[in-house]
Amino acid sequence: xxxxxxxxxxxxxxxxxxxxxxxxxxxxxxxxxxxxxxxxxxxxxxxxxxxxxxxxxxxxxxxxxxxxxxxxxxxxxxxxxxxxxxxxxxxxxxxxxxxxxxxxxxxxxxxxxxxxxxxxxxxxxxxxxxxxxxxxxxxxxxxxxxxxxxxxxxxxxxxxxxxxxxxxxxxxxxxxxxxxxxxxxxxxxxxxxxxxxxxxxxxxxxxxxxxxxxxxxxxxxxxxxxxxxxxxxxxxxxxxxxxxxxxxxxxxxxxxxxxxxxxxxxxxxxxxxxxxxxxxxxxxxxxxxxxxxxxxxxxxxxxxxxxxxxxxxxxxxxxxxxxxxxxxxxxxxxxxxxxxxxxxxxxxxxxxxxxxxxxxxxxxxxxxxxxxxxxxxxxxxxxxxxxxxxxxxxxxxxxxxxxxxxxxxxxxxxxxxxxxxxxxxxxxxxxxxxxxxxxxxxxxxxxxxxxxxxxxxxxxxxxxxxxxxxxxxxxxxxxxxxxxxxxxxxxxxxxxxxxxxxxxxxxxxxxxxxxxxxxxxxxxxxxxxxxxxxxxxxxxxxxxxxxxxxxxxxxxxxxxxxxxxxxxxxxxxxxxxxxxxxxxxxxxxxx
Amino acid sequence: xxxxxxxxxxxxxxxxxxxxxxxxxxxxxxxxxxxxxxxxxxxxxxxxxxxxxxxxxxxxxxxxxxxxxxxxxxxxxxxxxxxxxxxxxxxxxxxxxxxxxxxxxxxxxxxxxxxxxxxxxxxxxxxxxxxxxxxxxxxxxxxxxxxxxxxxxxxxxxxxxxxxxxxxxxxxxxxxxxxxxxxxxxxxxxxxxxxxxxxxxxxxxxxxxxxxxxxxxxxxxxxxxxxxxxxxxxxxxxxxxxxxxxxxxxxxxxxxxxxxxxxxxx
Ligand SMILES: [Cu+2]
Numbered sequence: 001x002x003x004x005x006x007x008x009x010x011x012x013x014x015x016x017x018x019x020x021x022x023x024x025x026x027x028x029x030x031x032x033x034x035x036x037x038x039x040x041x042x043x044x045x046x047x048x049x050x051x052x053x054x055x056x057x058x059x060x061x062x063x064x065x066x067x068x069x070x071x072x073x074x075x076x077x078x079x080x081x082x083x084x085x086x087x088x089x090x091x092x093x094x095x096x097x098x099x100x101x102x103x104x105x106x107x108x109x110x111x112x113x114x115x116x117x118x119x120x121x122x123x124x125x126x127x128x129x130x131x132x133x134x135x136x137x138x139x140x141x142x143x144x145x146x147x148x149x150x151x152x153x154x155x156x157x158x159x160x161x162x163x164x165x166x167x168x169x170x171x172x173x174x175x176x177x178x179x180x181x182x183x184x185x186x187x188x189x190x191x192x193x194x195x196x197x198x199x200x201x202x203x204x205x206x207x208x209x210x211x212x213x214x215x216x217x218x219x220x221x222x223x224x225x226x227x228x229x230x231x232x233x234x235x236x237x238x239x240x241x242x243x244x245x246x247x248x249x250x251x252x253x254x255x256x257x258x259x260x261x262x263x264x265x266x267x268x269x270x271x272x273x274x275x276x277x278x279x280x281x282x283x284x285x286x287x288x289x290x291x292x293x294x295x296x297x298x299x300x301x302x303x304x305x306x307x308x309x310x311x312x313x314x315x316x317x318x319x320x321x322x323x324x325x326x327x328x329x330x331x332x333x334x335x336x337x338x339x340x341x342x343x344x345x346x347x348x349x350x351x352x353x354x355x356x357x358x359x360x361x362x363x364x365x366x367x368x369x370x371x372x373x374x375x376x377x378x379x380x381x382x383x384x385x386x387x388x389x390x391x392x393x394x395x396x397x398x399x400x401x402x403x404x405x406x407x408x409x410x411x412x413x414x415x416x417x418x419x420x421x422x423x424x425x426x427x428x429x430x431x432x433x434x435x436x437x438x439x440x441x442x443x444x445x446x447x448x449x450x451x452x453x454x455x456x457x458x459x460x461x462x463x464x465x466x467x468x469x470x471x472x473x474x475x476x477x478x479x480x481x482x483x484x485x486x487x488x489x490x491x492x493x494x495x496x497x498x499x500x501x502x503x504x505x506x507x508x509x510x511x512x513x514x515x516x517x518x519x520x521x522x523x524x525x526x527x528x529x530x531x532x533x534x535x536x537x538x539x540x541x542x543x544x545x546x547x548x549x550x551x552x553x554x555x556x557x558x559x560x561x562x563x564x565x566x567x568x569x570x571x572x573x574x575x576x577x578x579x580x581x582x583x584x585x586x587x588x589x590x591x
Numbered sequence: 592x593x594x595x596x597x598x599x600x601x602x603x604x605x606x607x608x609x610x611x612x613x614x615x616x617x618x619x620x621x622x623x624x625x626x627x628x629x630x631x632x633x634x635x636x637x638x639x640x641x642x643x644x645x646x647x648x649x650x651x652x653x654x655x656x657x658x659x660x661x662x663x664x665x666x667x668x669x670x671x672x673x674x675x676x677x678x679x680x681x682x683x684x685x686x687x688x689x690x691x692x693x694x695x696x697x698x699x700x701x702x703x704x705x706x707x708x709x710x711x712x713x714x715x716x717x718x719x720x721x722x723x724x725x726x727x728x729x730x731x732x733x734x735x736x737x738x739x740x741x742x743x744x745x746x747x748x749x750x751x752x753x754x755x756x757x758x759x760x761x762x763x764x765x766x767x768x769x770x771x772x773x774x775x776x777x778x779x780x781x782x783x784x785x786x787x788x789x790x791x792x793x794x795x796x797x798x799x800x801x802x803x804x805x806x807x808x809x810x811x812x813x814x815x816x817x818x819x820x821x822x823x824x825x826x827x828x829x830x831x832x833x834x835x836x837x838x839x840x841x842x843x844x845x846x847x848x849x850x851x852x853x854x855x856x857x
Contacts, residue, residue: 121644129652243749429715471631497656567645582656
């Protein structure tokens with residue numbers, strides 16, 4: 001078993017990592033160690049679970065140590081992740097959130113909490129400048145709203161980079177009616193990414209050198225290996241294609257394990273968060289991706305996972321070996337561990353630069369083998385929405401050509417019509433590529449997960465247990481293109497940043513369709529506040545109700561929105577630094 | 592018409608108020624769609640409380656998408672037998688408006704042989720290109736002189752970094768400088784960097800040993816090791832050659848030197 005280090009070389013689990021593991025408790029000594037088996041929803045007296053209808057949450061700074069170095073995290077009631085909040089559907093919750101950030105905090109004097117995926121009045125949504133004025137130092141904001149839904153959600157800061165420094169927590173809402181599936185135990189598995197850097201410095205670094213973390217670019221050695229395998233001519237053509245685009249096929253994520261330490265329920269792999277089970281029990285695992293910039297691929301070797309809910313909403317059960325969870329998504333799965341005393345919950349990042357693991361075990365202190373991080377993948381032209389494998393395009397002279405003008409559609413067989421692009425994208429120095437023939441890709445598990453011998457969840461497998469709750473045909477379509485520039489690290493919709501664009505206007509009560517086209521080479525999890533996103537298939541049939549829609553490169557996906565929430569709502573990519581760089585809009589729903 | 596439809600929706604909503612629709616996400620059979628315009632789950636009628644909750648906040652959303660960033664890089668900071676050479680650049684500004692500083696120069700035997708500083712305003716004009724315009728001041732060689740500068744900086748296909756600048760000086764003097772640089776990755780840390788720099792002049796300038804036409808060309812090959820992204824020592828070899836009148840004005844038409852230095856940025 002080889003473990004890959006961030007630098008790419010095979011390595012032993014290094015001593016440095018071991019030391020990290022010892023430090024993996026979270027809150028530094030003197031403030032109490034993180035309780036290992038916390039976050040079980042059943043089991044009494046767990047300090048990090050708050051339930052009921054009245055909550056006092058205090059946002060402040062807490063020293064944390066995940067890497068051997070102590071850093072200041074932004075925490076709720078001193079804990080990272082923030083306390084698990086447990087509400088009941090049909091109740092009214094009161095949450096008094098106070099800002100106890102110290103003077104001169106590097107993370108600002110203002111804070112906020114956004115209840116991700118929750119339907120509520122606009123002024124309860126917690127986005128400074130869009131739905132309220134933020135919570136200033138010394139102030140307390142009273143959130144109060146009716147809980148109209150159930151399921152697995154999360155909450156996080158919507159102020160500057162506070163989410164990156166720890167202000168996130170799980171949110172579980174118990175349903176009025178029992179769940180349509182049985183389970184004996186219930187655990188939250190919250191996956192996040194931690195950095196010792198000040199996130200403002202990380203953002204600045206992305207602006208200076210966006211490829212800083214990419215230590216996997218194609219080298220001379222790769223060239224020679226490819227030339228031996230594919231032939232020299234083909235290899236040169238491949239490099240020409242990428243060279244003409246001035247892009248890198250290894251560019252899967254902007255920030256990876258070279259910078260991040262991945263956490264599971266607030267502890268590193270060596271902290272080994274453990275969920276207990278008795279053989280034969282059904283265990284419900286509520287996976288939440290609360291990371292700032294990371295997609296995780298999750299599996300539990302030796303166990304099948306039955307996905308029963310996505311983004312808090314029940315789906316027809318589907319049994320898989322593995323799933324990719326986009327940033328901000330949640331998936332509930334049922335597992336039935338037996339035959340072994342311990343199973344590893346293994347979450348590797350999409351770019352295969354690192355992982356975090358935890359354990360399901362019959363008692364504390366056990367571990368099962370941890371799989372190696374898999375081989376890194378490189379993007380193909382098909383991944384990029386160019387509709388054809390690289391070698392099909394090899395004869396084309398790509399140099400200097402405008403991708404928008406490329407007649408890929410003319411290249412024949414079963415390819416969709418050429419994608420049109422908004423005028424604001426043309427001659428726009430902040431749009432570095434445009435997808436020529438994007439497709440929904442709903443049955444594509446995504447890069448690195450195809451044909452890996454495992455059954456991997458795709459969006460097409462996710463089907464809500466209910467029909468389209470609105471039933472109307474959308475009255476209009478709004479097409480938005482996800483755009484950006486890799487080297488300038490600018491992001492937006494239709495080539496425009498948040499600060500340059502007017503709000504999107506929805507009419508109260510209308511049913512509309514949002515069509516997203518990903519014109520970039522990155523994946524983007526797109527999140528609409530306040531309203532559901534009802535994902536459709538390629539034929540416009542309702543598929544699954546979600547709050548965050550993953551948009552892989554080269555994809556075109558559509559979903560229906562019912563504008564039944566008056567006011568101003570954030571609509572954005574949930575990769576924190578994409579949002580901060582401009583991939584965000586305000587949606588205004590007016591009468 | 593839209594208003595009418597909305598009024599209709601509100602009526603339907605009011606009608607349904609008595610029913611419990613709080614858990615419409617639950618797995619229960621949905622009534623078949625009625626007419627195209629009526630939602631299966633009624634739209635709640637708006638109340639004054641809803642309207643009050645939907646008031647835009649007083650404060651604007653704090654924006655980071657146009658924040659001022661900065662970058663300072665010494666691309667070359669190197670020594671050779673008897674001398675020192677530097678080439679650096681810095682920018683400060685937003686995505687759309689940047690102030691650039693660029694400087695290069697050479698010291699031989701503890702004397703500054705050549706040194707210039709450019710102050711430029713830069714603006715993205717195309718996907719891979721920024722326009723820069725401003726002034727250049729030459730401290731050496733000879734008496735100092737000033738130029739107006741205009742040029743482009745960006746990335747060509749196949750990722751060649753290119754800087755091309757034209758200069759107009761006093762008494763009709765003109766010049767141009769083109770610099771192209773490539774990074775060949777031997778590994779992800781060991782990088783071979785070929786570089787070509789061409790200098791052109793419009794007129795003879797004997798005092799500065801410069802002749803009209805292509806005056807000098809420099810070709811360099813540097814092998815650097817990125818200890819970190821920010822700090823990368825290198826060794827290299829540089830060949831410089833003068834052409835035409837410039838060659839006639841100099842004692843050595845060509846020069847080959849072995850260099851050692853580091854690249855640093857922050
Ligand atoms: Cu994004």
